[in-house]
Structures are given as structure tokens and as C-alpha cells.
Amino acid sequence: MSTSMVNITIDGETFSVANGQNLLCAALDNGIQIPHFCYHPALEVAGNCRMCLVEVDQMAKLQISCATAVRDGLIVHTKSEKVLQARAAVMEFLLINHPLDCPICDQCGECILQDHSFDHGLATSRYHEPKRTYEKKNLGELVVPEMTRCIHCTRCIRFLRDVAGSEEMALTERGEHTEVGSYLATSLTSPFSMNVIDLCPVGALTSGPFRFKARPWMMEKVRTICPGCSRGCNATASIYRGKLYRLQPVENLEVNDHWLCDQGRLDIGRVESKDRLREPLLDRKTATLPAVLDAAARHIKNDRARTAIIVTGQLTNEDLLLIKKLGEVIGKTSFFRLAAPVDDRPFGPLQDSLPAWFIRADSSPNSQGVELIFGSAIGSLDECIAAIKTGAITTLLMFGIDLAMLRREHTQLGELLGQLDFSLYCHTHAGPLAMHASGLIPMTHWYERDGTAINENRRLQRLQAALPTSPAMLTAWQVAAELSRRLGVAVDHLQAQEVYDAFKGELPGYGDIDFNAILLDGIAADKVLT
Amino acid sequence: MSEKVLTARFRTPGSYKLDVYLADGGYKALQAALRKSTDAIIEQVKASQLRGRGGAGFPTGLKWSFVPKNDGPKYVCVNADEGEPGTFKDRYLMELDPHLVIEGTAIACYAVRASTAYIYVRGEFKASMERLNAAIAEARKAGYLGKNINGSGFDLEIYVHPGAGAYICGEETALINSNEGRRGMPRLKPPFPAISGLFGAPTVVNNVETLAALPGIITYGADWYAAQGTDKNGGTKLYAVSGHVKKPGLYELPMGISLRSLIYDVCEGMVDERPLKGVIPGGSSTPVLRADEIDVGMDFDALMRAGSMLGSGGVIVMNDATCMVRVAARLSRFYAHESCGQCSPCREGVPWIHKILQRIEDGGGKASEIDQVLDLCNRMQGITICPLADACAMPVRALVEKFRDEFRAHITARKCPIGRFPSPWNG
Numbered sequence A: 001m002s003t004s005m006v007n008i009t010i011d012g013e014t015f016s017v018a019n020g021q022n023l024l025c026a027a028l029d030n031g032i033q034i035p036h037f038c039y040h041p042a043l044e045v046a047g048n049c050r051m052c053l054v055e056v057d058q059m060a061k062l063q064i065s066c067a068t069a070v071r072d073g074l075i076v077h078t079k080s081e082k083v084l085q086a087r088a089a090v091m092e093f094l095l096i097n098h099p100l101d102c103p104i105c106d107q108c109g110e111c112i113l114q115d116h117s118f119d120h121g122l123a124t125s126r127y128h129e130p131k132r133t134y135e136k137k138n139l140g141e142l143v144v145p146e147m148t149r150c151i152h153c154t155r156c157i158r159f160l161r162d163v164a165g166s167e168e169m170a171l172t173e174r175g176e177h178t179e180v181g182s183y184l185a186t187s188l189t190s191p192f193s194m195n196v197i198d199l200c201p202v203g204a205l206t207s208g209p210f211r212f213k214a215r216p217w218m219m220e221k222v223r224t225i226c227p228g229c230s231r232g233c234n235a236t237a238s239i240y241r242g243k244l245y246r247l248q249p250v251e252n253l254e255v256n257d258h259w260l261c262d263q264g265r266l267d268i269g270r271v272e273s274k275d276r277l278r279e280p281l282l283d284r285k286t287a288t289l290p291a292v293l294d295a296a297a298r299h300i301k302n303d304r305a306r307t308a309i310i311v312t313g314q315l316t317n318e319d320l321l322l323i324k325k326l327g328e329v330i331g332k333t334s335f336f337r338l339a340a341p342v343d344d345r346p347f348g349p350l351q352d353s354l355p356a357w358f359i360r361a362d363s364s365p366n367s368q369g370v371e372l373i374f375g376s377a378i379g380s381l382d383e384c385i386a387a388i389k390t391g392a393i394t395t396l397l398m399f400g401i402d403l404a405m406l407r408r409e410h411t412q413l414g415e416l417l418g419q420l421d422f423s424l425y426c427h428t429h430a431g432p433l434a435m436h437a438s439g440l441i442p443m444t445h446w447y448e449r450d451g452t453a454i455n456e457n458r459r460l461q462r463l464q465a466a467l468p469t470s471p472a473m474l475t476a477w478q479v480a481a482e483l484s485r486r487l488g489v490a491v492d493h494l495q496a497q498e499v500y501d502a503f504k505g506e507l508p509g510y511g512d513i514d515f516n517a518i519l520l521d522g523i524a525a526d527k528v529l530t
Numbered sequence B: 001m002s003e004k005v006l007t008a009r010f011r012t013p014g015s016y017k018l019d020v021y022l023a024d025g026g027y028k029a030l031q032a033a034l035r036k037s038t039d040a041i042i043e044q045v046k047a048s049q050l051r052g053r054g055g056a057g058f059p060t061g062l063k064w065s066f067v068p069k070n071d072g073p074k075y076v077c078v079n080a081d082e083g084e085p086g087t088f089k090d091r092y093l094m095e096l097d098p099h100l101v102i103e104g105t106a107i108a109c110y111a112v113r114a115s116t117a118y119i120y121v122r123g124e125f126k127a128s129m130e131r132l133n134a135a136i137a138e139a140r141k142a143g144y145l146g147k148n149i150n151g152s153g154f155d156l157e158i159y160v161h162p163g164a165g166a167y168i169c170g171e172e173t174a175l176i177n178s179n180e181g182r183r184g185m186p187r188l189k190p191p192f193p194a195i196s197g198l199f200g201a202p203t204v205v206n207n208v209e210t211l212a213a214l215p216g217i218i219t220y221g222a223d224w225y226a227a228q229g230t231d232k233n234g235g236t237k238l239y240a241v242s243g244h245v246k247k248p249g250l251y252e253l254p255m256g257i258s259l260r261s262l263i264y265d266v267c268e269g270m271v272d273e274r275p276l277k278g279v280i281p282g283g284s285s286t287p288v289l290r291a292d293e294i295d296v297g298m299d300f301d302a303l304m305r306a307g308s309m310l311g312s313g314g315v316i317v318m319n320d321a322t323c324m325v326r327v328a329a330r331l332s333r334f335y336a337h338e339s340c341g342q343c344s345p346c347r348e349g350v351p352w353i354h355k356i357l358q359r360i361e362d363g364g365g366k367a368s369e370i371d372q373v374l375d376l377c378n379r380m381q382g383i384t385i386c387p388l389a390d391a392c393a394m395p396v397r398a399l400v401e402k403f404r405d406e407f408r409a410h411i412t413a414r415k416c417p418i419g420r421f422p423s424p425w426n427g
Helices: A023-029 A081-096 A112-120 A155-163 A195-199 A262-272 A289-302 A317-330 A367-374 A381-390 A412-419 A476-486 A496-506 B018-023 B028-034 B038-047 B060-065 B090-096 B098-112 B126-141 B172-179 B208-212 B214-220 B222-228 B259-266 B300-305 B324-338 B344-361 B368-380 B388-402 B404-413
Strands: A005-010 A013-018 A053-056 A074-077 A143-145 A169-172 A179-182 A205-207 A220-225 A234-240 A243-249 A307-310 A334-337 A395-399 A422-427 A439-442 A451-454 A459-463 B075-080 B116-121 B157-162 B203-207 B236-243 B249-254 B276-280 B314-319
Touching (some): A005 A023, A013 A023, A023 A074, A081 A112, A081 B344, A155 A169, A155 A195, A195 A243, A289 A395, A289 A422, A289 A439, A289 A476, A307 A381, A317 A367, A317 A451, A317 A476, A334 A367, A334 A381, A381 A412, A395 A476, A422 A476, A451 A496, B018 B098, B018 B126, B028 B098, B038 B060, B038 B098, B038 B214, B038 B222, B075 B098, B075 B172, B090 B098, B090 B126, B098 B203, B098 B208, B098 B214, B116 B172, B126 B157, B172 B203, B208 B214, B214 B222, B236 B259, B259 B276, B259 B314, B276 B324, B324 B344, B324 B388, B324 B404, B344 B368, B344 B388, B344 B404, B368 B388, B388 B404
Parallel strands (some): A307 A334, A395 A422, B075 B203, B116 B157
Antiparallel strands (some): A053 A074, A143 A205, A169 A179, A220 A234, A234 A243, B236 B249, B276 B314
8 A cells, every 4th residue: 555645835845745644754854854842753742842833824823743734735834934933932931941951961962952942042031930840759770850851741751651551650730830750759660761861852851870971972873783682773872982871772663663671771881890701711810812712723623523612692693604614614513502582472563562572582682693594503502511411522612602691401511611621711701600611712792893683583784883892802703713714724804894795695685785785774684584 | 481591490499400390391302302303403503503602602503513423432521610710600500400401411412423421510519510410310210311212212321520620621622631531631633522532532522501502492493592692693691790790690691782781780880889990701811801892792703803702701890999910910820820731832931921920910020021921922822732821811911901001000119009919029
């Protein structure tokens, strides 16, 4: 069913737009800026800020463009005298009770009220009465409110009620005492509560973890993928002086709509956590990378037939492709993985509220990559453990598996490492179990690397390195390349994109395009992959 | 033939009881209506030139004709919120003649094919709700409500739904929201209630007095009703007169009576013969008229031409001892208190205007603030979700423009020149 197009005229220029959509959207899509606060494409229209008023021919009163449907022959003026006066009026009204908090407000620099005030407001005020304030409320540690700044756009209310499915915030009281807050004096419980921070057009709802840490104009934003689960939410990482300060969602209607879950935002703390592996270790003592790699290569050469490799969905496609190549270089290597949990809930678009389908059961960002690259030629972790016990495996390479995160039936893997001739543990974090390994190589974190990953919906997406790495850390594919070289097969790739381009034939279904041609919002699989 | 179709039984003992109502010909109009087609009823109401008595004056028959004629639930909401300051007509209809209201509601429900009606009564009207509930029970028992009324195949249940103290719930979409159990604040229009109202179904919201006129229209005919009033303003109106007149009270009179006649003839003139200073003709949201402006017919169109409005017909008469600055401050305080707070101009603008006016009244105003108040009224009007901001802006503007000298005097003298109220600014 195709959408019919209609012709509308805005400020004398005619545009062909899809019938039935609201005028504000149609204008914005055609590059015409109509200021607004309360409208958001993913939320029900509220029409309460009155900032998007425009003049429509044959209508005596100004109309809010967010609630005006386009129709053929609609004639609109967005810059007439009446419209400009109305905008100035709305700005004045919004600013009379708004505190001059910019110097101490986290929103400064990315504040819609600031922006529109600059364009449509006055530098002076003729309000000489006391400003209305609200008592400080506690919504928990993640969303810190400063409600005196609130302009009552109700985006947070609409989001929590309609999208996140937990009606935790509402309007109470009336008139100028109208307050946006929670019904009860409790923390927000929704696992998606932090989205209100991005939605809030002012600094009324701020991020607790990010509070007072950096100014938006100081930070560089890098678009990447969240590694928290197999949804592969598109996000931008905000970086300042080599530190990751926050994650914000990027709109991708095929993946995560406009949202991120709280857990994904908070997990950026793992990059710098205490158990981050920072130095190579050999026999529990600090060693150089070459030393560990040489030791590993030596043991592999000794017993190629009984060398095995564990991979996980925590690795990128580039990692998996070169590790598979390494397996061929070693000989007939066995591969093992921890099976990804099956998630039979729909992937989306929104059918239920967010909690039902958004956070996927599979906590690995690239299980589909493992499926595609190894297919059925990969065993389970149980089989690996059994093989170690029977002595069928004497040398084990582990990439991307966190021994501390295994379920009870698999934790013996850590203890069994002592039975092996040599075990190599390559991961970002190392707990006590990892110390049983002979050699440990620090792996670069997902946020520190370029590469590609395939989400649960078979979408190929790109990661981009947001943070610098240290020379002591390698990606899994770099480790595989080093081992391969020591086993006599040179691998000349220096960057992730080179790996991808060399091996893209092994990733069918995404078109024959180079790494750099993969758009940042990903590629859907173009046929059913078996 | 009685000319009073609304107040006919007000002085009859036990007027609110079914047997008294029936003895006076009650429910015959409903029976007659049920024998006609719904289209015929709508045409008759259109021809009667009945216009909404809640304040907007929208032609009732026309409003009904917007309701789709398909199957599916439809509702009538009776607007008994009576919140407009100066208005006290609906409460007497409900207290003294609840069956009239019920019969009128039933006729309206039949005309638009609604089988459920809610009478949304402001929460403070306990007596009205008691009388209505008792009358509904009587009517059900006697078969004038419930299933298959009078063998016509028409079912109707009427419920009383109490409000909880908000003037804004007199606005039809805020009323609908409150009736649904939601926060009492207006919805965006379109969609209009006739298409999507209560629970998303087509809904007609009518004022109590509007519905109370329907039995008379059915009984005496549309032409008779139209002839009672003026051109395009048919019927009789309940004028609720309060203030400095000798005989304040509720009067049912033909639409269009001269305001001068209402004050000096019907209400027998000013108390203590003090001179008239100003009259608010239709409830606090209507612009004030000066003493030299009272030669105007009290109907929708004539008052509109005179720069004011009939509104609810709540007439507030003020003599020369009234301080118009205090009137402005007090009225704006009402609107500031009652704003639902949803949209920016009203939420921020109305309290601001009140605060300035209060300061002027108290003697702390500045000369530039008179024009500032006018400017704020102009900026706020016409850009809000509902007309509450306009309801504040229009009367304030009229008071300031027509009595500017009083405002100037407060500012210059730093106190009220009439001297009735002490000023905190003078130490």
C-alpha cells in the first residue's frame, strides 16, 4: 500500500509530502525549521508547549503544526508577523519561571530552551515577581531531577507511560504549581528510565552518573554499537580526554528506535573497572606480549592435533574470521562456544511496551557472527570440558570468554585449566578463575575498536573506536594474526577494515561491499541465511 | 400556556418529586419525542434556535447533527459543572426540578442515539447530586429510564458523576477526561467530541439549562420557542443576577431583554439608589460594560456586537463603591487558581497577570505595568489549547481599558482611592 503524496506550500515554496503526516514533520523533513519543545516523533502528540504555532490560510487562529495534518493545497506561513509574535510570547512565558541555571546546568550547550531562546527570546526580562520553585525530589541515582527547570512538556511522562510501559511520572497540582514528578516518593523503577534524560529538552532531568562531569562542547561523539545484548543498539559515545563519559542513543528505526536501556548506559563503567586486564601475564607473572605469544605458539606447534579454541559472541566478525583462519593454519582445530540463549520474543517494532521485547535474552552482541562464520562446525562448552577431561585437548585458546560469568555447570572450566599443557586467556577482564590460565593477553574493549557485528535481526552493523587503546592490548584478531605468523603463515592486516575486506566472502548476505561502504546505520540481510 | 419552561415548578412544594412532575405534564414530551424520528427531533431543535446555555452559545441542533449516525456507543455528557463565577442557574434546575433535567437529557440522548448519559456535577453541589440521584431512581422505577422506554426500543441509563473542584472541568474535553477518571485537563481539538469524545466514542456535551429547555420545545413547538427570544437567539434564558441590585436572584426571561430593564425594572434598581459603575453581563469571563453601555439586548449576538458576551448569563452588577482594580485582581486570581497548567501561555501568563494586578491593587504598581498587563493579555490570547487564558484576558483587558483611571490612581496614590481596603504598601 503506497502512501499518497500531497502538495503543500510553506512560506511560498511548494513541497510534495506524504499525506496524513503532521505539518511539523513535513516541514522538518524539508529543511524548514519550526521551533518546538514537546513534540517527539516517537511519542503521542501533546501540543502543550505552543511553540510550533504557524499561520494556516483560511484559519483565523494560529495552529500548532505538530497537530495539523497535511492535506492537498495547504498553505502555511512559518515566519509571518503573527507567528513571530506568538513565538516571542511563548518564549517569554517559558522563561519567566525558568531559573538562570545555565552556568551550573548539565544541559548547557545541548539545551533546546537555550537554542530557541537565542533565536526567539529576549535578553531582558520584565518579570518582577517571585519565581515558582519545587521541592527537590529523589527519583533514584540514575535520573536526578532539578524540576525548577521543567517546562512541562510532558515528554518524560508520555515516554514512561506509553513506550516504557510503566506510568511512573505524571502531572500533579494545577496552574503555575503544576509539577512533573513521580506519584510516590520512590525511585524510578523502569529499566529504561534514563531515556528521559535524553528526551528532556532542558536540564530538568539529568543523568546521575554523568552529573557535573563534562560540558557537551568539550566532548567528541563517536557513533558505535552497544555490546550489552544481541539487539546491537546504535549509540554515540561521548569522549573527553580519552575517557568515556556517557552513551546516548542514535535513532535507528530498524534496531532500537530512539532508545537505550539503562544497563547499556551504565555498563560503560566496565571499560575502566578494577578487574580490567591491563598487562600480559605468563605463569601468573607480568610478561611481555611477545613472550606470551611465543609461549603459546610453541605449545601449539607441539601438539597441533590437540589444540582447541573457544570463541564467543563477544567478538567482532573480524576476530571470528581471523580466528577461524588461525584454526586452519594450526590444522584441524576444534572450536567451541557457549550456546546463545534462544529468544522467541519478537525483535520489534513496538508491539508491546519496551520491557517485553527490548533487552534481548542473549547478552552477546555478535552471536549471529559466530553462527554465520562457524555454522555447525562448532561444539558446546560441555563438549569442550569433556574433551579436556579425557585429555583430547592439551592446548586451549580462549577468546572473549569471561570465566567469571559462566553458569555453575561450566565454572569447572576454570579449574580444569591447570590440567592443560598451555591455556591462553584473551579477554578484557580477568577474575580469579582466569588466573588459572598459563598466559593472559589483555583484549581491547568493544568501545576501543573498529569492526563489524551482526545483531539478532541479522543486521550487519559497524563499531567505531571511541577510546584509545594501549600498546599492551590487542584485539582477538591481532592475537590470531600474531600466532598465525609464528606458525609460519603471515597475516598482513593492520586494521579491522582490511580483515573485513579480505574475508567478506565468508559473510554472505550483505552485498559485496567494502567495509568503508557499510553505512553507519547498518545493512539488513538481503536474503534468508541458512 | 406558561411562558416559563424552565422555572415553572420552582415554587411548587415537592417540585423535585416524580408525582408532582407527572401531575404537571412531566415526561409527556419524552413520550412524544420517542414517537418521532431522531432526524425530526434534530430538525425541530435546529428550528427552535436553541443555543448552548453553558457560555459558548453554539447552536444545539447543529452540534447534534455532527454525531455520526452509525451503530456503536455514543454518549451524552450533561455539563453541570457550573463553575463560571456569577452563575447560579444550573444548581436550581437540578435541586428544584431534576426531572426536567432528566427528561431533557433523555430527549437529547434519543436524538443522537446515545444509550448512556453522565451528568457531570461539580463536586461541591451535594444537594444537586442527591436530588438527581433520587429522581433518576424514581424515573427508572417508573420506566422513563432503563430498557425499552415506553415500548420504543430506546434504552437509556443516566449516571451522576461528581467533579472534584476544578473550573476547567467545565470545558467539554476536560470534562470528558475527568469523567473517564483522567486528569481534568482539556484535549486537543480536533478531534471534536461529536466524533471522538468519552472513551473515544461520539459524545455530545450540553449544559443543564440547554437540556432543560428541550421538553418545552417538544411540547410547545420550535416556532413558539424561537419566538420567545430574538432572531437567531431563541427561547427563554435564566439570568442569575447578583450584586448591588435591590432584588438579586434567578430570573427566567425571554432572550434579549434589555440589560437596563433587567437591572432597573426586573431587579428594581440599585441598592440605596447608588449609581451603577459597571456590569459583568455573562459570568466573570465576559468583558465588563460601563453604566453608559447597558442599553443592550441580553442575547448572544447583541452582546457580541457590544464588545462583550452573553456567556452563562451570570449578571454581576457593581455600584460606585466597587474598586475595579480589586475586581481585576480578584478575577485574575480565580483564573490563576483554576488554570490546568497544561500549556505554556496560560500556565505562566495568567498567574503573572494576577500578580501584577494584585501589586497594583496593593499600591506597589508601576505606571508602565498597566500597558504591560494589556500586552500580556494580548500575547496570551488565542494561542492556548482551551479558552481559559482568553477567559482571563478578555475581562482584564476590558476592566483596564474602561477604568484606566482607577488603575492609574492606585499606582499614583499607592492605595485604593475608594478607600475600602487597606494597603500594605503604606506602612
